Amino acid sequence: MKTRNQTWLSLFSYVVLLFLYLPLIVLVVYSFNRSRINAVWTGWTFDWYISLFQNRQVVEAFFNSLTIAFGTAVFATIFGTLGAYAFYRYKYRQKAVLSGLIYLPIVLPDILMGLSLLLLFSFFSVPLGKLTILIAHITFSIPFVFLLVSTRLQEMNVDLEEAAQDLGATPWQTFRYITLPILGPSIISSFLLTFSLSLDDFIISFFVAGPGATTLPIYIYGMVKRGVTPEVNALAALLMMITLITVALAERIRKIGDRKQKM
Amino acid sequence: MKKVFGFFLLLALLVGVLTGCKGEDNVLNIYSWSDNIDPEVIKEFEEKYDVKVNYDVYSSNEELLAKLQAGEGQYDIIQPSDYMVETMIKLNLLEKLNKENIPNLKNIVSNFQTPPFDPDNQYSIVYTWGVTGIAYNKKYVKDNIDSWSDLWNDQYKGRLVLLNDSREVIGMALKKNGFSNSTKDLKQLETAVADLKKLMPNVLAFDTETIKQKFIAEEAWIGTVWSGDAAYIYEDNPNIEFVVPKEGATIWADTIAIPKGAKHKELAEKFINYLLDPEVSVKNYEAIGYSNPNEKAYPLHSEEYRANKMIFLSKEELDRTEWLVDVGERLKDYDRFWTELKSGSK
Amino acid sequence: MNQRGKWLAAPAFIWLLCFFLAPLFFIVFYSFFERGVYGEIVYRFTLSNYIRMADSIYVKILLDTLAISVITTVVTLLIAYPLAYYISGLPKRKQRIWLLLIMVPFWINFLIRSFAWIIILRSKGIVNSLLLEWGWIEKPLALLYNDGAVLLGMVYALLPFMVLPLYVSLEKLDRRKLEAAYDLGATPWKAFLYVTLPLMKHGIMNGSMLVFVSSLGMFVVPDILGGAKSVLLGNLIQNQFLSARDWPFGSSVSIILMVFSFILIVLYQKAVAAGQHWEGERQ
Numbered sequence: 107m108k109t110r111n112q113t114w115l116s117l118f119s120y121v122v123l124l125f126l127y128l129p130l131i132v133l134v135v136y137s138f139n140r141s142r143i144n145a146v147w148t149g150w151t152f153d154w155y156i157s158l159f160q161n162r163q164v165v166e167a168f169f170n171s172l173t174i175a176f177g178t179a180v181f182a183t184i185f186g187t188l189g190a191y192a193f194y195r196y197k198y199r200q201k202a203v204l205s206g207l208i209y210l211p212i213v214l215p216d217i218l219m220g221l222s223l224l225l226l227f228s229f230f231s232v233p234l235g236k237l238t239i240l241i242a243h244i245t246f247s248i249p250f251v252f253l254l255v256s257t258r259l260q261e262m263n264v265d266l267e268e269a270a271q272d273l274g275a276t277p278w279q280t281f282r283y284i285t286l287p288i289l290g291p292s293i294i295s296s297f298l299l300t301f302s303l304s305l306d307d308f309i310i311s312f313f314v315a316g317p318g319a320t321t322l323p324i325y326i327y328g329m330v331k332r333g334v335t336p337e338v339n340a341l342a343a344l345l346m347m348i349t350l351i352t353v354a355l356a357e358r359i360r361k362i363g364d365r366k367q368k369m
Numbered sequence: 370m371k372k373v374f375g376f377f378l379l380l381a382l383l384v385g386v387l388t389g390c391k392g393e394d395n396v397l398n399i400y401s402w403s404d405n406i407d408p409e410v411i412k413e414f415e416e417k418y419d420v421k422v423n424y425d426v427y428s429s430n431e432e433l434l435a436k437l438q439a440g441e442g443q444y445d446i447i448q449p450s451d452y453m454v455e456t457m458i459k460l461n462l463l464e465k466l467n468k469e470n471i472p473n474l475k476n477i478v479s480n481f482q483t484p485p486f487d488p489d490n491q492y493s494i495v496y497t498w499g500v501t502g503i504a505y506n507k508k509y510v511k512d513n514i515d516s517w518s519d520l521w522n523d524q525y526k527g528r529l530v531l532l533n534d535s536r537e538v539i540g541m542a543l544k545k546n547g548f549s550n551s552t553k554d555l556k557q558l559e560t561a562v563a564d565l566k567k568l569m570p571n572v573l574a575f576d577t578e579t580i581k582q583k584f585i586a587e588e589a590w591i592g593t594v595w596s597g598d599a600a601y602i603y604e605d606n607p608n609i610e611f612v613v614p615k616e617g618a619t620i621w622a623d624t625i626a627i628p629k630g631a632k633h634k635e636l637a638e639k640f641i642n643y644l645l646d647p648e649v650s651v652k653n654y655e656a657i658g659y660s661n662p663n664e665k666a667y668p669l670h671s672e673e674y675r676a677n678k679m680i681f682l683s684k685e686e687l688d689r690t691e692w693l694v695d696v697g698e699r700l701k702d703y704d705r706f707w708t709e710l711k712s713g714s715k
Numbered sequence: 716m717n718q719r720g721k722w723l724a725a726p727a728f729i730w731l732l733c734f735f736l737a738p739l740f741f742i743v744f745y746s747f748f749e750r751g752v753y754g755e756i757v758y759r760f761t762l763s764n765y766i767r768m769a770d771s772i773y774v775k776i777l778l779d780t781l782a783i784s785v786i787t788t789v790v791t792l793l794i795a796y797p798l799a800y801y802i803s804g805l806p807k808r809k810q811r812i813w814l815l816l817i818m819v820p821f822w823i824n825f826l827i828r829s830f831a832w833i834i835i836l837r838s839k840g841i842v843n844s845l846l847l848e849w850g851w852i853e854k855p856l857a858l859l860y861n862d863g864a865v866l867l868g869m870v871y872a873l874l875p876f877m878v879l880p881l882y883v884s885l886e887k888l889d890r891r892k893l894e895a896a897y898d899l900g901a902t903p904w905k906a907f908l909y910v911t912l913p914l915m916k917h918g919i920m921n922g923s924m925l926v927f928v929s930s931l932g933m934f935v936v937p938d939i940l941g942g943a944k945s946v947l948l949g950n951l952i953q954n955q956f957l958s959a960r961d962w963p964f965g966s967s968v969s970i971i972l973m974v975f976s977f978i979l980i981v982l983y984q985k986a987v988a989a990g991q992h993w994e995g996e997r998q
Contacts, residue, residue, distance in 0.1 A: 111903065112804075119801040119813075122794060126820045126874070129831035132841070133823070136834065143605060145582035146839075163424070189727030196721045202988065206981040208727075211735050212925065213976040215932040215952050218969050221439050221962075222738030228440035245734040248727055250925075257883045257921045260987065261914070281723075291810075291886045295879045298814060302821040302875070313436055317398035317443055318423040326824050328403040328426030330578040334827060342823045349819050353812060360808070431957030434754075456960075459753040527857065533943045535958055574860045574942025579830070588837050588859075697752045704959035705772070712776055712946040 130346060137339035144336050154336040158344075161337060164325055168341060170236060171305055171322040178243040178304035183296045185244070186251025187289065191281060193252075194259040195267075211249050219246060220313030227314060234316030242314045243307060247300040254299065258292040395420040397636050400427060400444040402623070405496075406644070407656035414643055420636065428578070437462050442630035445637040451622045452536065454493045455486040455695045463492040464627040470638035473645030476665040484622060485692050493624035494641060497597070497659035500620050500682055500690055501537055502613040504594035504602065506587060517545035517614045520591065525571050530583050530592035533575035535707035536693050537619060538565065541593055544617045544691070551694040555702065562706045566713065575711070584609060595621075597659050600679035611679050613686040620690035622662075746966035754960030764967035773951070773968075780948040783862075784930040787869040791877045791926050792919065794870065799881035799918075803888065814882070821875055829868065829939045833859060860942030868936035873929055877922040884918025885911075917987070924983060928976050948972060 140149035158164065189208075198204055211219065223242050227234060262285075270280045286293075308323040315324060326338055399406070403426045411422050425444070427433045430453040437447075438460070449457060457463050468474060474482075474494060481495040505514050509528070512519065520529060531538050540550030542561035552558065573589055581598050583589040585605045594602070599611035625644070627637050643649060650666035660680045661667065667675070675681065696703060746764055749757040767773070802813045820828070835841045836858040843855040858864060888911065896906040912919075934949030946954075948968070955965025 115797055115801040115804075118797050122798050122874075123816065125871075126817065128835065129828045130820055130823060132831040132834050133827060136831070141605060143581060143585065143601070145585040145605065148605075185727040185730060188723040190724075192721055192724035196724075198721070202981045202984040205984045206977045207736070208731065209924075209928075209980050210973060210977060211731070213928050213932065213973050214735075214739070215949060215969055215972070217435075217953055217956050218742055218966070219735075219738075221435060221956065222741045223734065224436065224439040225741045226734075226738040234440070234443060241734055245730065248731060252727070253921050253925060254879060254883055257880050257917050258887070260917050261884065261887065288887075292883045294811065295814065295883055298818045299875060299879055302818055305822050306825050308826075312427070312432065313439065315425070317396075317400070317425055320425055323824055323826070324426065326826055327428045330428060330826065331402055332404045333579075333581060334830065338824070338827055342827060345822060346819060349815075349822070353815055357808075357812065429957065431960070434960070435956055438755075456753055460755055533938075572942075572944065575944060576942070579833075579939075582833075586837060586839055588839065695753065700754070700959060701750070701961065704954065704961070707958075708776075708946050708951065708954070709772055711944060711950075712772065712779070 130342070133339050134343040134346070137336050137343045139336050139339075142335055143333035144339070145333070154340045155344075158337045158340045163320070164322070164337060164341060167320045167322045167325040170320065174236060174240050174243060174321065175301050175304040177240050178247055179297045179301040181240075181244045182247035182251050182300045183293060186248045186296060187255050187293055189248070190252045190255035190259060191285065191289075194256055195264075208252050209249050211246050214246075216307075216309040217313075220310040223310070224313045234314060235319045236315075238314040238316065239311050239319065239321065242310050243300075243304040246307075246310065247303055250299055250303065251296040254292045254296045255289060258289055262288060394633075395636075397422045397446065397633055397640055398444045399424045399446045399640075400433070400628075401446070401448040402426065403428075404657060405448060405623075407653045409656065410644070410649055410653045413649075414640060417643075418636075418639065434462075437628055441628065442632060444628055445631040445633045446625060446640060447628050448496060448623055448625050449493070451484065451486045451624065452693045452695060454624055454626060457626075457628075458487065458492055459695070462629050464629055464631060464634060465491055466494070466627065466641075467634075467638055470635060471642045471645070473642045476645050476647060476650075476663045478662050478664045481622070481662045485694060487624075493626040494645075495622045495662045496625045497654075498620065498622040498662060499596040499660060500613055500618050500686065501532070501541070501593055501595055502599070502611055502618050503591065504584060504599045504609055504611050505591040506584065506589075506606070506608045507610050508608045509587075509590040514591070514610070514612055515615055517541060517616055519614075520571065520593075521568055523571075525591050527571065527573050528588075528590040529568070529571040530573055530580055530589040531575050532580065532593050532595075533577045535703050537593065538575075539703055539706065540619050540693055542568075544619070545614075547616065550619050550691050551696055553696055553699045555699075558699075558702060558706065562710065565710055569710070569713070581605075596679050596682065600658065600677055603679060613682065613689060615689070617689040617691060619693055620687070621693065623659075742966045743970060744966075745963050746970050748963050750961045750963050754962075756962060764964045765971070767964060768968060768971055776946055776948060776951055779945070780931055783865065783869065783947065784927050787866060787873065787930045788877075788923050788927045790866065791870050791873055792923060795874060795877035795881055795922065796919075799878050799885050803882055803885040804890070810882075810886070814879075817878060818875060825872060825935065826939070828871075829935070832868070832871075832940060836864065859940060860944060862941070862945075865937050865941040865945065868940040869930055869933060872933070872936060873926045876925045876929060880922035880925065881915065881918045884915040884921075888914055920983065920987070924980065928979075931972060931976070 136144055136147070137154060138150050138152065139147055140151045193205070219242070227238055232238060266284050267280050270284050306323060308327050311321050312324055315321065326334060329335065329338065397420055399422060401424065406424070411424065415422050427436070430450050433447060433449060434453060434456065437457070454463070474490065477495060481498065482490055484495060487493045503514055503517070503520065512522070539558070539561055542565045543550050543552055543557060546557070546561055546564060548557045548561065574583070576583060580592065580594060581602050584592070584602045594611070596611060599609060602609045625641055627634055631637060644653060645663060647663065647665040647669055650661060650663045651669045654661040654666070655671060655674060661670070745756060747760055747762070749759050749761050749763070751757040802810055805813065833840070837843070838855040842858060846852045847855065892910050893906055896910050901909070932949045932952070934947065934953045937943065937945050937947050937950055952965050952968050955961045955968065
């Protein structure tokens with residue numbers, strides 16, 4: 107009986123995966139569309155892939171987005187993990203209220219976060235640019251990390267940690283060797299999530315960006331008025347292909363490595 | 370320890386990449402719509418005057434306004450639309466243009482030299498203009514279309530697209546009922562809105578940004594469309610017709626202006642003047658496909674461009690048009706009606 | 716345990732204090748002032764922006780938004796749960812690959828993914844064209860610019876927000892406990908109720924909170940997939956800062972939204988803490 111449920115489960119999961127990838131498949135196909143406005147299919151062409159590499163603006167925007175996303179993921183995951191750990195392991199006064207405050211950025215509508223940060227930056231005459239975008243992204247990402255890590259922490263058995271401490275480990279050592287491995291999945295998930303959130307953010311980035319600091323979403327949203335050209339599709343297709351191929355390759359290499367070990 | 374060190378090195382690198390160094394004086398920061406100025410033209414300006422031009426985009430006038438209100442001095446050139454210029458003047462967000470730096474200003478067609486929203490071109494110069502009329506797909510729409518009331522026809526149920534813009538849509542209904550598109554009279558507004566409520570069942574969607582695609586893909590058969598967009602749609606779907614209804618329509622313009630606190634004002638004025646040079650102008654507008662208000666450039670344009678009726682409307686069509694103006698306090702009511710309209714329409 | 720470790724939380728808190736709470740004061744500030752004739756702020760104290768929310772039209776918007784958010788949360792949960800369960804049952808390496816596969820679509824800009832959905836669902840889109848060709852329907856189905864499309868879009872956008880917390884919670888589920896339950900004669904349903912569910916309640920609650928709260932402020936989906944025909948809370952707020960140029964009112968609506976969510980979150984946290992006391996776990 108378990109195996110039957112298992113097949114249903116795996117079938118369901120693949121269907122959901124298909125649901126997630128359906129628009130992407132359409133995107134890739136339409137990256138070969140002849141029409142500039144890309145509303146209906148008019149014919150095959152590779153032109154967009156070529157013009158993509160000549161388009162200085164979109165390539166710059168893309169790399170800006172990647173760098174910022176990476177930076178956001180790193181910093182937010184660190185701050186958030188440390189924060190969640192401390193928060194759930196130690197006593198704080200008014201914990202419920204504090205945790206309400208920590209999760210509040212998730213509720214704040216993007217346009218408000220963007221505008222209020224812009225007001226703040228203007229007030230202190232902070233020059234706008236990629237750094238201000240990074241700051242904004244880290245700000246809205248920390249709560250997500252907090253949430254994912256705390257999900258794990260709340261269910262963890264503290265005995266292990268207490269035992270380690272009794273055996274003489276410092277708080278840092280306990281954290282590094284006992285807690286961190288158990289938190290593994292939530293940290294990886296946090297990284298993935300914050301990376302995605304940053305990569306796709308528009309409104310907040312729009313308001314805190316400065317001249318010359320365009321991110322991919324700002325570029326794409328700006329294009330909408332004239333029609334998003336298939337170039338953008340081409341970029342998306344390339345990003346997807348590179349990621350999937352890297353994953354497949356990494357898998358391959360690991361399998362070979364495993365086999366070698368066994369020999 | 371090595372790992373930690375390597376990590377901090379990465380961090381430092383990251384911060385370095387992000388803050389980056391920026392040269393100051395020979396830079397021009399343009400903030401505009403996507404594809405609004407021909408990149409070739411910009412490049413030639415860069416080469417001629419040895420400057421670097423940054424071109425950043427926004428996707429709506431309101432976003433532009435909000436950004437300027439919350440933080441000035443970032444950009445040197447902006448391109449707000451007509452009604453937004455009026456608002457920005459009242460909110461003191463624009464610099465007065467030094468006309469001595471822009472001698473080519475006289476090239477602009479005379480009626481655009483005194484637009485109602487900025488009567489002396491003190492703060493802005495008309496960059497392009499158009500009219501919001503009715504576009505329809507003659508493959509599916511067999512009737513003769515010449516009035517706004519045609520939109521209300523039952524036949525178009527679920528096939529009508531309206532611009533996602535409260536002023537444009539309410540303005541349209543006001544004109545249909547013979548009123549001004551910027552009235553402050555509540556009774557007139559209520560009449561127009563009541564009329565619009567009856568239109569809702571026909572509406573497929575409200576859309577400003579991807580309305581062209583909806584026509585090309587033939588999801589929409591009829592709707593309120595900008596003249597420039599209609600020309601664009603026509604290229605991809607020749608079944609499209611465009612008409613300026615007999616009750617009149619909204620005329621609008623995009624302008625070029627300098628925001629308050631701009632750091633490179635003179636360079637900006639130089640750029641504006643450069644764009645107004647007839648030959649540069651021709652090159653620019655042929656590339657972007659919008660209506661060119663530059664009189665001197667007109668004879669230099671291609672046959673194709675000059676013949677396009679959706680770019681250059683006739684005099685009698687223009688006579689039926691009206692500019693949108695800021696409605697001050699009443700904006701709250703316009704917004705409230707717009708919310709009512711949308712939340713009642715499912 | 717010594718309390719020195721408390722300071723580990725400092726970076727996070729200080730960061731949020733500077734870049735979230737401080738700017739927030741501007742918003743709270745604005746909500747008590749008036750909108751000037753041309754959309755500027757007039758510094759005269761007033762409660763009118765808050766009182767305005769009691770108007771029936773805004774109450775309707777609030778209720779509509781709540782309804783859609785609740786439905787979205789439930790649907791997302793129903794879809795995410797089996798998926799998370801499946802992934803967490805796989806060998807570790809495969810888990811990571813699945814996680815990555817699920818997140819990659821979200822690295823592609825949401826706007827163009829929405830446009831792709833339009834190509835799929837519109838009246839001459841892929842679905843309708845296929846159905847018409849196979850003769851299953853005679854007229855194209857209206858798959859876009861309605862509530863169904865908005866729901867689809869919301870679920871599509873927020874799925875990772877549910878999958879990840881569920882996965883994190885399920886991953887540590889000891890399958891042996893389940894096996895023990897089966898050995899003792901429990902049906903799969905009972906095993907689920909009494910073994911699995913209690914162990915992952917944090918995952919479910921956190922995921923649901925995340926999806927629910929995020930959906931309250933969404934405006935892109937109703938605008939693009941919904942044809943901008945509905946006004947949800949997100950659209951209302953967006954409008955106030957853009958076309959209506961009424962920052963004070965926009966601020967007050969947002970403050971109300973946040974206070975409401977804040978209370979929700981605090982209550983939830985208190986319930987969690989109380990629950991743990993009751994079950995004898997340590998906090």
